[in-house]
Amino acid sequence: MIILFISFMTLIPFLGFSPYIMRIMILSGIYIILALSLNLLTGFTGIVCLGHAAFYGIGAYTSALLAIHFDLSFVFTAIAGGVVAAFFGLLLGLPTLRLNGTYLSMVTLGFCEIVRLVGLNWMSLTRGPMGLTGIPFPKILGWVIDRDAEYFYLVLILIIMTWVILNNLIQSRAGIALIAIREDEVAAEAMGINILKYKVLAFAISAFFAGIAGSFYAHYASFINPQSFTFDESIQILSMVILGGMGSNLGVALGAIVLVSVPEMLRGLQEYRMLIYGAVLVIMMLTRPQGILGNPKALKIPRNN
Amino acid sequence: MAILKLTDVHISYGNIKAVKGINLEINKGEIVTLIGSNGAGKTTTMNTITGLLKPFKGKIEFKGRDITGKNTSEIVKLGISLAPEGRQVFPRMTVIENLELGGYTRTKSQIIETLGEVFDLFPRLRERKYQEAGTLSGGEQQMLAIGRAMMARPELLLLDEPSMGLAPIIVELVLKAIKKINKLGTTILLVEQNARMALMTADRGYLLETGKIVMAANADILLHSDKIIKAYLGENKED
Amino acid sequence: TSAPKQGKDEEIKIAVVGPMTGDSAQYGQSFKRATELMASKVNEAGGVNGSPIKLEIVDDKNDAKEATNVAQKLVSDEKIVGVIGHFSSTASLAAAPIYQRAQLVELSPTSSHPEFTKQGTYMFRNVNTQAIEGPILADFAVNDLKKKKIAVIYVNDDWGITAKDNFIEAAEELGATITAEEAFIGGQTRDFAPTITKIKGTNPDLIFLAAMYSETGMIAQQLEQLNYDVDLLGTSSLNNDQLIKLAGAAVDGLYLTNNYFPGNPDEKVQEFIEDYKEAYGVEPDQFAAVAYDSLGMMIEALKTSGPDRVKLRDSLVDIKDYNGVTGKTTFNENRDVMKDMIIMQIKEGKFTLYR
C-alpha cells in the first residue's frame, strides 16, 4: 500500500503537469514538512506554537547564508539549518518549565516577531528587508538540483524522512509520554515523566524539521526575505495542523495540501480572494472541528474537569 | 402526585447506549434512591434530569411540565438542583462565592438566610469562607458541593454520591441533614454507592443495572431482597 | 523562437500584477485602474494592429512567495506576452528569475531597487531609481533650501533603505550633517511620537521622509500634535492627492520631487486625469500614472514586435522618448529609465510647482 503510494508519487513528474502545478506541489511538500513538525508540538504535546515560522526562517537563513558564503553542499546546509533551528527550539522549550497554555503561546508569538524583526534590522547579516538573493541551487554530492522534477524528488525524500522519523517517535514511549503531558501534566509527572526534558525535546525536534523545510525553501525560491516568515505564516502552518486533524500525520499532510491549494484556486477572484478564503477557513472548522482526519471521538465531553 | 416523572428515557453517548428506556417516578416529599454498580447509568440519569445531557428518546416531566430537552438554567430555575458527581466547584472562587452562586436564582436576603443553615451543617466551610475552593481538601469540596446545591432551596434536590470522600462522622451528619431538609418539604433523589445507607435513608428505591431499571420497591423491601443483598450488600454481613 | 500563429483579431494578453489584497492593496488598485483605462482606450481605437488587448489582473499580495507563484502561473500561460508588475522591488526581485527563464518581459512601473534590472535581460522599470532621485533631492535640500542639519525617517524596506542611503550619501557629500536616521516598519508602525520626540532632540533644520504617503500623513499630523514645526522633504512617492486629504494643513509646505504632475497643463495629462476621474471617481496618483505609461510603452512596443515574448523585449529596448503622462521616457542600456524631475511643494492644500 505504502509502496504503491510512493511509487505513484515518483511517477508524478512524468505526468506532464505544468510548471505551475509542479510548483504548487513542491510548495505543498514544504508545508507538509512544516505541518508534520508542528504536529509533534501542537497535536501531540499540546503546545499551541504561534511561532513555527521563526524556525522555518532560521533554517532558511542559516542554509542560505552558508550556501552563499561558503558554497556548501545542500546536505550540509540543510542539516545545519535544522540544527540551528533546533537550538532555538531548545531555548524556547526551556521556559516551559514555568510557562503554560496561552502564556507559552504568547512567548512563541513574541519569539516569532523578534526573529522577524531581527531579520529585518540586522542588515549586515541578513540584508534586512532586501532579503537574500542569488541563493545557489541545492547541490548534493556534486549533483545540482535545478529542475522541477528534481526539486520534487528532493522534497519527497525529505517528507518521507520526516514522516518516518516522526511517526516512529510518536509510537515510541517518548511519543506516549508527550501525549500524556498534553493530557495531564501533574499525572504525567507522577508517572515518572520528566516534563521539561520531553517538552524541550519536542520543541527541538519540531524546530529541526521546520529548519530543514526552511532550507529547502530558501534554495528552491532562491530568494528569501523576512516577509516570508511572519506571524501570519505561523498561523497558516497551525491552521494546516488543526484543519488536518491534530495528532494525525496523514491529516495534517492533507491540511497542508488543502491550504496551499485553496488560495491558488481562488486566485481568479482577485480582491474577493482573501474574503472567500477567510470564510472557507471558518466553514471548514465548523464542518469538521476535529479536522479532516482527526478522531471525531476526540470531541466528546471529558467526564471530570 | 409525581413531582418528577421519567417515561421511557433513552440516553446515549454517541453510539454507546448508557440508559435504555427507564421509567421512574418521584412523588412530592419523598426520598428516592437510585442504586446500581459502576457504569449502570446513575450519573447519566441525573445529568439528564438537569438538562446537561439530552435524551434521544423519552419524556421527562417536572411538576406536570414537560422539561425534556430544556436548557439546564431553565430547569434549575423551575426548582431542581444537583450536587454533581466529582464536585465541580468553581476552583478559583472562594467558598462563600461558590455558595452565593448556588443561590443565583434567589434574592440576597434569601441567600443570607440559607447560608447560615449551610454553615451550621458544615462548620468547616464557615472556617474556610475565604479559601479558594480549588485548594480545599477533597472532602471539604464535597461539603461545598452539597451546600451549594442546598443554597438554591430547590423543590427537588438531586445528590450524586454525596457521601463520597467524606469522613464517617460527616456522612452521618449529611444523612441527618438530608432527612431534615426532606421534612421541611424538599423532595430528594439520592444516588449512593453505599446501598445499605441509601436504602436506610430513603422511602423508595430503584435498582439500575446496565441502563435498565430491574427493581423498584419500597426501601425496606429492597433492603431485604435477596438479589440486592447478594449483589450489593452481601459480603459485609460478617461485621 | 517563433511567435505562436495568431489571427488578426485574436486578443493579446498582458498580465498586470500587484497587490490587489493585503496592506498595499491601494497601490495595486491604482495599477489595475490605470491599465484598464489604457487598455480600453487602445481597444476603442482598434487595438494593436487590429488585435484587442486583454488584461489579466493578478494579485500577489505584495508578498515575495506569492509573487513567485504568480510568476510561475503567468509564464505557464503561453498567451501572455508581457507582464506589468510587480509593485514592490521585493516582489519583483523574487519573481525575476522565473520570468527570465521563461523569457517574459517583467516591466515594473514602481520597483526602484538597484538590483532589480540586474536580475536578467527581461526586467524593465518605469521609475527613476533612487540612485537618480536621491542626489536630486539632496541637492535641492542643501543648495536650494540651504538646510545643513537634516534628520531622516525612512520606511524599513528595500525602497526606503535605498532611498535614504542615496539621499544621505549625496547630502553628506554636499556638506550636510545627518542628525538622526530613524526607521519605521511599513504598514505596522502608526505611532511616530517617540521617533519625532527623539528627532526633535537633535534639532534638525529639515526632515527628509523616505516614506509612502499614508505614513507621511501620519508623521506630519503627529508632528503637529507634538507642536513641532519643521520643514519636510519627500520623494515622488508622495505625489498623491490622498496625502493632502489625509493630513490637510499638516503637510502644507512639504517639498517633493516628481515626474508626474497633475497640474501639468499638457493636454495628454489633463485628458488622463479626466478619463480616470470619470471612470473611477477618484484622481489618479503617481502609481496610476506610471502604470498607465508602462502599459502604454508595452503597447507601443507590441506594435512593432507583434505578440511574441522575445521580440517584445527587443522592441521595448528600442523605445525612444515615449511621450507619456509622466514625461518623456527612454530605457537606458540597463533597462532603467531616466526621467526628468521637477520639485513641487504643497501649498494651501494643493500640489504646486516649486521649480
Place this chain on the structure above:
Amino acid sequence: MLFQQLINGLTLGSTYALTAVGYSMVFGILGLVNFSHGSVYTVGAFLTLIFFTALKFNFFVSFLLSIILTGLLGILIDRISLYPLRKRNAPKVTSLISTIGVSIFLQNLIMITWGSETKKFPLVINRGSINLFGANISTLQIMIFSMCIVLMVSLNIMIQKTRVGKAMRATAQNSKAAMLMGININAIIMITFFMGSSLASVAGTMVGMYYQTIDPYIGYMAGLKAFAAAVLGGIGVLPGAIVGGLSIGVIEAIAAGYLNAGYRDAIAFAVLVLMLIVKPSGLLGKQASKKV
C-alpha cells in the same frame, strides 16, 4: 525628553490597553483567544467614521451607534464561528483558527466595501494641549488615558461585585457547574462578546482620533499588541490588561526614543518574553494554585 517619551508611551499604551480588555474578557470567559478582535476593532473605527462623515450624524451619535453595532457584530461572530464549535466540544485551538478565518474575512470585507486606502479621521475633540515639565500633552492624550483608567475601575467593579460579573467568572471556571447554578451561560457569553467588541469599537475610534487616520489594517498590529498586553498583564484579569497595555506602550516609546526605532517592536516583545519567564502568569495574574 524622557518625560515626553513617557507621555508618548502611556498614550500608545492606553490604546493597547483599551483593545486588550476585550481580548481579556473573552478569554476570561471562554478560555480562547479571539483573533478576530483586531478586525472588530477596525470595523468599530470605520463605523464611527462612516456614520460621522458619510451619513453626517453627530459625532457622539456616530460613536454610540458604532459601539452598539460593533457589540452586535461580536455576538454575531460568536454565533456563527464559535457557538457551533462550543456545542460540539471542539478543542480550543479549533476556535482559534475559526476566529482567524473571521478576522481575514472581516479585514477583506472592510477593504472591499470601504477601499484599502488610508482615510482621514476627523479630529472632533479640540486639539488644545498643555505644557508640563517641558512635555507637550494634548487634551486627547489625557482623554484616552483617563478613559482607560475609568474603564478599568468600572469593569473591575462589574466583574467582581455584580451578579452578571459573578456569573461571568463562574462560567469561565466551570461552565457545566455554572449551568447547574441556573446561569444561562449562552446569555452570559453573548454579554461578554457584546461588551468585549464594543470596547474594541471604543478603542478603534479613540485610536482613529489620535492618529487622525485609519485604514483596513490598523487592527492587525494593534490586535497582536493588545493580545500581548492582555497576556502580559495576566490574561482574564482586566486590570492586568490595562497594566500590560501601558507597560508595552512605555517600553516601545523608550525603545524607539533611546535605542533603535527599527527594533522597537522586537524590544517590546523581548521584554514581554522575559517578564513572562519571571512571572509566568502575567503581571497581575495569580499563579493557579496547584492542589492535587
Place this chain on the structure above:
Amino acid sequence: MHKLQIQGLTKRFGGLTAVNNIDLHMDDNEIIGLIGPNGAGKTTLFNMITGMYIPTSGKLFYQGQDITGIKPYKITDIGIARTFQNIRLFLMMTVLENVLIGLHTRTNTNLFDAITKNKRYRNEEKTSHKRAIEILEMVGLKERKDEYSKNLSYGEQRKLEIARAMASNPGILLLDEPAAGMNDNETAELTRFIKTLKNFGLTVLLIEHDMRLVMNICERIYVFDHGSKIAEGSPKEIQKNQQVIEAYLGKGA
C-alpha cells in the same frame, strides 16, 4: 532502616498548617492505613511524599535515602507510585495506553531505538504490552483496554488509576481513597485485590474513609486531625480510641 521514614514533616499554606510535625514510618510489605477527618492533611502528606509539594520543614527517607524536595518524576523512578483523590487519568488515551504510561520508568529504549525501530525497541514493545495487559486483567479492565479512559464510569476510572500506578512496579504504593465511588461489593473486591498486592510483596499506604476496608486490611493505622497525628496503632486499638471516635468515626461505627 525503615522502608519509608518521615521525620517532623510540616506543610503550611499561608497561615494554615495543613500537616504539622508528623513522624511516620513504614516497613517492607506492610499495609498501613491513614485516616482522619476531612481536611486533616492526609492528601497533603501524599503530595509531599511524592514531591508535588515541598515540605515547609521536616525530612523524608526512602530506604535510608533522603528524598526531601526531589522532583515528582524522580520519586516515581525511585519507587513510589500513587493514585489521586481527584482522578487524574489521561482522558483522551485508551485504557491500555494509560497503563503503558505507567510503565514509563520501567522501560528504557532511547530516541535512536525508537526512530530506527530496532530489535531492542521491538522486544521492549512486546514485553510492555504483555505486562500492561496482565495488570489490566488483575483489575478486571482487560475487556475495555481499547476504550478511551474518559468513557469509563467513575468506579472503573478508579480501578484504572490503581492499575496505572501499579505498572511502575513501585516499592511503595500510595492509594488516596481508592474505594470512593465503589459500592460495597466492589469495595470487597478491592479489599481482596489489595491483599493480593501484599502477597506480591508490595508496601501500601492507604487513605480511606471506608472503615470496613481500612479495618480489614491494614496492619497499622495512623490517624490525623488538623494536621497532627492523634493516634497510631492496630485497627482494634484505633476503633476503641475515644479521641478517634469523637473526631472521626462517630457513633455509628
